[in-house]
Amino acid sequence: MAVNAFIKLVPSSAKQTITIDEVKELFYYYKNITSKTGDQVSWQFGESAFPYDIKETEDGKGKWFYLQANLERYYAILIGVDTESVQNDDGVIREQTYIQVTLPEQSTYGDKGKANEFCKFLAKKLQGELHLFNERIMYYYPRK
Numbered sequence: 582m583a584v585n586a587f588i589k590l591v592p593s594s595a596k597q598t599i600t601i602d603e604v605k606e607l608f609y610y611y612k613n614i615t616s617k618t619g620d621q622v623s624w625q626f627g628e629s630a631f632p633y634d635i636k637e638t639e640d641g642k643g644k645w646f647y648l649q650a651n652l653e654r655y656y657a658i659l660i661g662v663d664t665e666s667v668q669n670d671d672g673v674i675r676e677q678t679y680i681q682v683t684l685p686e687q688s689t690y691g692d693k694g695k696a697n698e699f700c701k702f703l704a705k706k707l708q709g710e711l712h713l714f715n716e717r718i719m720y721y722y723p724r725k
Contacts, residue, residue: 586696587712588680588704593722595708598678601643601662604703605635608648608660611702631695633658645681654691658699659683684714 590597615630632655633648641647645661660682667677682700684692693714701719704711708722 583686584684584693584714586682586700586714588682588700588707589710589712590678590707591710591722592675593708593724594710595706595722599662599680599707601646601660604660604662604680605646607703607706608635608699611699631699633695650692654689655695656688656692657685658688658692658696659685680709 590599612631618630629652632652633650635646636649637646641661644663645659648658648660650656660680662678662680664676664678666674668674680703682696684696688696697713700711700713703709704719704721711719711721713719
């Protein structure tokens with residue numbers, strides 16, 4: 582059974598909306614900074630740190646893409662962007678953008694670990710609310 586994690590952009594997040602292209606840019610940025618760690622210790626860490634390449638289908642254009650693993654121990658991670666209606670404490674309904682990270686049924690424990698790392702990176706960078714695969718919530722936005 583597939584499992585999901587969500588990065589929700591709440592009112593106090595750094596951004597209120599995000600596009601799938603911006604998520605792709607954050608993915609490339611993440612791969613870049615993880616490979617720099619390897620450069621500092623003179624080891625090709627970039628290939629092992631996040632061994633995925635972006636793949637996109639025609640029906641998913643602008644909505645979702647998947648990260649296809651290029652090492653044996655990993656399979657894939659699906660990433661999409663959507664909105665939901667949320668009711669505030671005042672009773673006002675607003676649209677909230679979220680990033681959904683899905684691990685398909687064939688995913689390995691390695692995929693889950695890498696997806697957790699990437700989710701935490703996204704949530705911290707966007708100051709969002711992270712709903713992990715185990716349904717726990719981590720808050721990366723400034724709270725009152």
